[in-house]
Amino acid sequence: MEMSIDPATFLLSLTSSIEHWKVQGKKGVWIKLPIERVNLIEAAVKKGFWYHHAEPNYLMLMFWIPQSAHTLPANATHRVGIGAFLINHNREYRGTGVWKLPTGVVDEGEDIFAAAVREVKEETGIDSEFVEVLAFRQRHKSFFQKSDLFFVCMLRPLSFDIQKQEHEIEAAKWMPFEEYAAQPFVQKYELLSYIHDICKAKMDGKYTGFSPVPSTSYSVQKSYLYLNTSTAPRRQSKL
């Protein structure tokens, strides 16, 4: 729906189209209305359409012609975040805020490993390379009742001078890992205790997470598979 049309004409046209599609045996109907066509939403809802999803500049509506329950795919259900650990040669940990690990939201279309490197750069000015996903957490009823997946990442620092970000961060420093771990809030939350244990084991060479490997899928587009490459056989040489 890109063209301009008045709501009454749209309603008439939609009514006759649905009759036509019904005869043809069509089932699901989608209407994507750019925000400039906001004046047509009411007509669509009047015809029985409901909302599927919205992005800043459009609203997607859907309608199911048969009497049966619809089988249209659901909208995105998860937000994805990362938390990044960097350890320098002195086994010092990079922490911020109440010395939390740097965290951030994975942007739309962004790879998890790229988001981790970006957030560390943005918050501290440090260049780094991605090592592994150490663990991930799934949580429900987070922002807007959506679920979230939070990936705990280990990165290797490539530079060491901290240039903290102006706005978001109060302070950033390298700190001894045990000083970080001894903070009451790390002790208090079971999840953070787990993460602490994992990071410690990782520093000691006793833990293996998932590393990203590029892979083609059904589509031509490149995607990344995250797996335990320490025990994955054969294709190692390709990594």
Next chain:
Amino acid sequence: MEMSIDPATFLLSLTSSIEHWKVQGKKGVWIKLPIERVNLIEAAVKKGFWYHHAEPNYLMLMFWIPQSAHTLPANATHRVGIGAFLINHNREYRGTGVWKLPTGVVDEGEDIFAAAVREVKEETGIDSEFVEVLAFRQRHKSFFQKSDLFFVCMLRPLSFDIQKQEHEIEAAKWMPFEEYAAQPFVQKYELLSYIHDICKAKMDGKYTGFSPVPSTSYSVQKSYLYLNTSTAPRRQSKL
């Protein structure tokens, strides 16, 4: 916005409210309009609001009062899916379709491990328990341009008689793992070849993925952390 109000009155009220909030130094404004209030969307858009997200029964609009770029959180960006491998004592693999692994979408609010068990039950009638996430893939510009995360899961069957689902599945059977792996489409796609290698290694006891452990977070709500429990230290005894 639950109460009924005519669009002109709503526009006036919104205009004076925004002036008021501006003076107060407020920044972000959210309006959640139930689908029954569809007649008010146009007025909000006229005032400069844009769409944040929508669910079947409501539209969330947002507005940023200052001149600066807004810092409002993004909507959910990922759909989450699972694929399930089950191996019986004969090392036979449970496949469906062109003998694909059973797959499905994780429902809103559903845990990944629960979705895997549910999909296997729905598609084959087999009861199973979750073992591990073997690997996961992140892909972009999937449905509705959203990203998706696909978790490859290993499950242990608790029953063995297949009762295939009526609608979605053409056939379901236990098949020798090598017969599955020899299918041309498994050979053809790099991603599936990887998954094949991982599953084979897992069957041979040579691969470790991530297992879910319950964990409390900042909130009271229970969430699950997925980690490599074979090498994670100390808290093992709690699992």
